[in-house]
Amino acid sequence: MLQFNVTEGMLASSLQGLTTFDLAWIVVALVLGGMAKGITGIGVPLIAMPIVSQFMPIRDAVLLLSMPIILGNIPQALEGGQLLATARKIAAPIAGTVLGNIAGVAMLLSLNSGHAQAASGAVLIAVATLMLSAPKLNLAPAWRQPVGFALGFGAAVTESIASVPGPLLATYLISSGASGRAFTKQIAIILVVSVVTLLTTFSGAAQEAVRISRSRRPPRCQRLPACGWFVRCGTRCPLKFSGRSSCCSCSSQRRK
Numbered sequence: 001m002l003q004f005n006v007t008e009g010m011l012a013s014s015l016q017g018l019t020t021f022d023l024a025w026i027v028v029a030l031v032l033g034g035m036a037k038g039i040t041g042i043g044v045p046l047i048a049m050p051i052v053s054q055f056m057p058i059r060d061a062v063l064l065l066s067m068p069i070i071l072g073n074i075p076q077a078l079e080g081g082q083l084l085a086t087a088r089k090i091a092a093p094i095a096g097t098v099l100g101n102i103a104g105v106a107m108l109l110s111l112n113s114g115h116a117q118a119a120s121g122a123v124l125i126a127v128a129t130l131m132l133s134a135p136k137l138n139l140a141p142a143w144r145q146p147v148g149f150a151l152g153f154g155a156a157v158t159e160s161i162a163s164v165p166g167p168l169l170a171t172y173l174i175s176s177g178a179s180g181r182a183f184t185k186q187i188a189i190i191l192v193v194s195v196v197t198l199l200t201t202f203s204g205a206a207q208e209a210v211r212i213s214r215s216r217r218p219p220r221c222q223r224l225p226a227c228g229w230f231v232r233c234g235t236r237c238p239l240k241f242s243g244r245s246s247c248c249s250c251s252s253q254r255r256k
Contacts, residue, residue, distance in 0.1 A: 015056075015064075022055040030068070044068060045163040049124060058116040058161070059108060063202060065163040070195040076188035080181065083189070090186050092145040093172060096152025097165070097194040103153075104160025105201040116161075123162035131167050137175035144176050156194050160201075165194055 015023070029051035033044035045065050052061040077083065087094065108116055139147055151172040159165035169187050178186050 015060075018055060026052050026055060026064075034068075045166075046124060046128060049120065049162055049164070053117060053120060057113060058120050059202070061120075062108070062160065062163045063199070066159075066195045066198055069163075069165075069191055073188040073191045073195075076184055077192050080185060086182075086185055087189055090148065090173075090190060092148035093152030093155070093169065093190055094193050096149040096154075097156040097159075097190060098197045100153035100156025101160050101194060101197040101201050104157040105198065105205060107157070108161050109205055120162040123158050124164065127158060127162070127164045127167050130171070137171065139172075139175045148172055148176070152190065155190075156197070159194060160198060165191060 018026070029048040030044075032051075033046075033048035036044065036047050048065055049061060052064060056064070108119070111119060151168045155165040155168035158168065166187070169190055170183075173183050173186055
């Protein structure tokens with residue numbers, strides 16, 4: 001729960017810095033993306049991401065767009081029961097998404113804001129091109145596991161950078177023979193696991209950044225009552241008492 005609280009804090013701090021005009025545009029982007037999804041079944045990130053990323057960093061835009069993905073797919077993943085049995089059938093893409101999100105988040109956080117926006121745009125163009133080409137694959141049973149892992153990994157990387165995991169996952173599931181309710185349930189399970197991994201990875205990175213930042217702060221001065229000096233770790237107190245020097249810290253300042 002602490003990790004998700006950190007993620008919520010990251011997103012909340014970004015939203016609080018926006019003007020009413022900026023928030024209105026983000027709402028418009030989400031509505032347009034929802035309309036596209038209602039008509040075609042996909043399209044929220046493709047429509048919303050280019051707009052939302054104009055008003056907040058790519059990292060925060062990915063976090064924001066991941067919320068409707070997980071909220072919309074949890075009911076579909078649970079519908080009809082047989083959750084574990086279905087998850088076993090798609091274990092390869094699930095494993096791929098877990099590792100792919102870790103790699104994708106690491107890639108995104110290593111980029112500056114300009115490069116992150118360029119990478120996100122390139123991913124959106126590549127995914128849109130894939131959707132237009134609509135490749136039709138017919139995977140043999142022996143190839144389903146390795147291809148599922150590879151496409152799951154790729155889907156998670158595109159999710160981490162541009163919040164678009166769906167097309168690659170849909171390509172795999174269709175090529176493996178999934179259709180109808182089976183397709184809907186399988187892709188919902190993968191997306192839920194993927195988004196949870198994404199949020200956890202972002203949260204872990206944020207907590208690590210806070211820990212490193214705190215560790216780099218200089219130590220506070222401490223006063224030695226015996227001599228009245230303020231000291232930090234590493235040096236010796238310039239006054240001697242009890243026949244010994246007191247081991248102190250980095251520097252010392254005489255109290256005025």
